[in-house]
Amino acid sequence: MSPRTREQFQAMRARTRAKILDRSLELFATKGFHDTSIQMIAQAAGISKGLIYSHFKSKDELLEAIIRQGFEIMERETSGSADPDPASYLANLIDDYYTMLLKHETFWQLYMGLMFQPGIVLRYKETMMKYYERMLSRYARIFRSLGIKNAMLEARLLGAIFDGIAMNYFFDRKHYPLKRLKKILLRRYLPDR
Amino acid sequence: MSPRTREQFQAMRARTRAKILDRSLELFATKGFHDTSIQMIAQAAGISKGLIYSHFKSKDELLEAIIRQGFEIMERETSGSADPDPASYLANLIDDYYTMLLKHETFWQLYMGLMFQPGIVLRYKETMMKYYERMLSRYARIFRSLGIKNAMLEARLLGAIFDGIAMNYFFDRKHYPLKRLKKILLRRYLPDR
Amino acid sequence: MSPRTREQFQAMRARTRAKILDRSLELFATKGFHDTSIQMIAQAAGISKGLIYSHFKSKDELLEAIIRQGFEIMERETSGSADPDPASYLANLIDDYYTMLLKHETFWQLYMGLMFQPGIVLRYKETMMKYYERMLSRYARIFRSLGIKNAMLEARLLGAIFDGIAMNYFFDRKHYPLKRLKKILLRRYLPDR
Amino acid sequence: MSPRTREQFQAMRARTRAKILDRSLELFATKGFHDTSIQMIAQAAGISKGLIYSHFKSKDELLEAIIRQGFEIMERETSGSADPDPASYLANLIDDYYTMLLKHETFWQLYMGLMFQPGIVLRYKETMMKYYERMLSRYARIFRSLGIKNAMLEARLLGAIFDGIAMNYFFDRKHYPLKRLKKILLRRYLPDR
DNA sequence: AATGAATGAGTATTCATTCAT
DNA sequence: CATGAATGAATACTCATTCAT
The missing domain is CATH 1.10.357 (Tetracycline Repressor; domain 2)
Structure with a gap:
């Protein structure tokens, strides 16, 4: 229960972000942008919809990041x-x-x-x-x-x-x-x- | 006041159908299939949404026809x-x-x-x-x-x-x-x- | 080409009306009122949609007549x-x-x-x-x-x-x-x- | 600010689900299935249309559940x-x-x-x-x-x-x-x- | 009288996005 | 930070009804 250090937090965030980018790239490419829902990305990345929005302001920005x-x-x-x-x-x-x-x-x-x-x-x-x-x-x-x-x-x-x-x-x-x-x-x- | 002949009806239908095909091709091509709504096509063709469906069973079939x-x-x-x-x-x-x-x-x-x-x-x-x-x-x-x-x-x-x-x-x-x-x-x- | 007499016209109208009533009864009963469209009735009766409306003011009134x-x-x-x-x-x-x-x-x-x-x-x-x-x-x-x-x-x-x-x-x-x-x-x- | 527990979420869902079932039963029974729109159910249950679909895949499935x-x-x-x-x-x-x-x-x-x-x-x-x-x-x-x-x-x-x-x-x-x-x-x- | 093209209001459904906890 | 319940705007599609010819 020792509080995580700032570095640990940042590493986690980076890992999550990478996972989101990774999964959305794959889904966008194979299913198309329109036919990939945020829900699907969240599921594929094993996280919640909300968390995606804490990393990217919108679906469009996610695409841009990719x-x-x-x-x-x-x-x-x-x-x-x-x-x-x-x-x-x-x-x-x-x-x-x-x-x-x-x-x-x-x-x-x-x-x-x-x-x-x-x-x-x-x-x-x-x-x-x-x-x-x-x-x-x-x-x-x-x-x-x-x-x-x-x-x-x-x-x-x-x-x-x-x-x-x-x-x-x-x-x-x-x-x-x-x-x-x-x-x-x-x-x-x-x-x- | 005499009813329209079969030919007249066919001509009307053909004209409308052509207009729909024409406009959707243009819109699908320039805006993309997903980003073109039936409403937009109707507007562009100067007809009502419903009329499109009297010519094509669905948006997909319209695309197929094109x-x-x-x-x-x-x-x-x-x-x-x-x-x-x-x-x-x-x-x-x-x-x-x-x-x-x-x-x-x-x-x-x-x-x-x-x-x-x-x-x-x-x-x-x-x-x-x-x-x-x-x-x-x-x-x-x-x-x-x-x-x-x-x-x-x-x-x-x-x-x-x-x-x-x-x-x-x-x-x-x-x-x-x-x-x-x-x-x-x-x-x-x-x-x- | 001799003009039809008033009686002939009336007989025709009556026949059409009967056919509409007959067919709609059957369709309403077997498919349900909501799942029977005017189009279906017209088809079943071998007439046009418009003609139904020249006999009955609305689908509801048709039902009432039945x-x-x-x-x-x-x-x-x-x-x-x-x-x-x-x-x-x-x-x-x-x-x-x-x-x-x-x-x-x-x-x-x-x-x-x-x-x-x-x-x-x-x-x-x-x-x-x-x-x-x-x-x-x-x-x-x-x-x-x-x-x-x-x-x-x-x-x-x-x-x-x-x-x-x-x-x-x-x-x-x-x-x-x-x-x-x-x-x-x-x-x-x-x-x- | 701590996230809701799984139990809390489940309770929320159960409450909503019950409300939907309850209200639709009543509406379907008194107004008929066809004459009850999803919109009406949502209104009667005090929730949004969308939420109904997070519980039931379609109007038909809602009826089946009832x-x-x-x-x-x-x-x-x-x-x-x-x-x-x-x-x-x-x-x-x-x-x-x-x-x-x-x-x-x-x-x-x-x-x-x-x-x-x-x-x-x-x-x-x-x-x-x-x-x-x-x-x-x-x-x-x-x-x-x-x-x-x-x-x-x-x-x-x-x-x-x-x-x-x-x-x-x-x-x-x-x-x-x-x-x-x-x-x-x-x-x-x-x-x- | 008769036709069916045309209309448009109405309906189910989806999905990005927000937010309380 | 993380969750997923909740929202609501948008969209495809249906169908009774009108109307020009």
Whole structure:
């Protein structure tokens, strides 16, 4: 019955918050934002509805927190991987993308789903765009260093390819030939390897 | 004062039905299925809520009708365009895609949005898949006739590219360089032209 | 193309009216008043919704017409059967009741159902009561002429027996031993026959 | 400021649930199932519409709960009353019936009303039948032990009498000579007392 | 007279959010 | 801090009734 220290409290809160974020991400991604009720999240997280509201002001803010967190993780993980050889860069890029897609499948799925729900997207559009643009710039830089013309356009195309693959993959995860497409992609962008 | 003829009634119904389909497609696409209420559709169509239900048994069936209609139009318009020269085929393919995308923008946007709403997608997955597969087969046939190996995989890649482009386009219609991407695409797939 | 005479028109109207009454009685009795829509009646009668309203001001008035008609028929058919021998009277009474029950089964069922729908009953209570009381008086008269004391109470009991039997019969028409109960009844009220 | 204990929550729920059951029974019985809206029940119970749905999944389930509860009470209260003398049994039976009728008037009225609403009855028919049959068996046993032939048929007749009396009583509660009918009934079934 | 398209008030139901304890 | 009872606004859907032709 010794009173918990401030640290213990904070750790607990952090754990609860993480659990909420975790569970809602999963539910939002697999069932959709509208078809996931606060009640369901609470149940999945093993806590009460009220407690969710002590962490997030509203369902919308919870969603926002998930998105923000997702982007942060994504960015943190992508920013590394310097490589002197531009061609490897490109291979890394493609590798990275696939790694990310599979590692953060759930977030990715949620994120793409949101892109098409205009009512929701509006609120996060800017955040999403910033992230996306940063990514494109990275692609473009590599293309440019490889002497490719229209580097930004090429970056856009690569981005579109990635998005399209992800989209199709999520639509029919079980049967989509993700790996074989990766091979084709590598062959196309790095023919001389 | 003589009663309306059967034809008159049918014409009235057809007109109303078209208006409903039209308006809901637009609203579903721009605001999302969940965020569009029957009330809103009624208002947009200038009719009463009840009348919608005299045409469609439920909101779900209305959506289904929209999807079905969309696919039908799409298919009807794509099925033509025979061309003796396979290379032209490919150019046509890309042309066609862009034409379709712009002509039926709204439906396209709805369709993509639905792909990520698991609760909804389930009901129409099969319909969507059939359509998509038919499209891929067409692509593959062309690749095959051009002597390209892995024709089906290449078809999948092209499909992904198209989807990715559409997705990005819808996310930021105003600034997306749709036309320039088309050029890049044509150059890539038909380098010797 | 010769114009129909006034008589022909009236005959047609009467026929339509009869069909409406007939069909609604059946539907109200078997599905319940609330669970029968005007649309269903129109369909069952092979006419349009509007036409029903040209015969009856409202669904309620249609019900009222059915009830009124039912009572009229009932009364007309019961009023006859004079019999010099009081004991035969009693047998007749029981016979009559069973005959009526089976002949106008549908109306009977509707009528009993309405007795317990307070919202509806209120409007027809008086009509129903008058009819019922007249019936009871007839019973009482017979009991009195047979020298039975408490004739009115006995009439009430007989009435209750009739109602109870009908009720149970309607609840499980297929298995209810209607005929055997009649025998028991006759034996009880006319032991020396 | 300490959170409510599980017991406190349970007590709250139980109180609310009882209030809902209580009020709906009354309203369903006096106004009919269809003519009682959830809104009315909420108002009568002094709670919000939503709260009703946290206790019962639907209006139908609420009705079912009422019926189930009614039968349970009925059965619990009837099951007692052993008596060595069969004749007393019979008197008890009649007594019991009248006691029940008056004690649970409202439920009785609801129950009878439902018997004639085909759409509703279907769902509960079996439950109702089971209860009714158990009751009839009890009656039959007594008749048999009194050496009466056709015991089951006699039971059915008694059942019908009870139902008929109840029905008439509910139709015109104020003026129906319930007590005097009881006397007549007792005299008829127990003439030598 | 006859049709059925059109209306809109009414109803069950859901769910994010609040709040007393 | 934590709970879940309670609220009420929002939403899909039904159906009696009206009315133009």
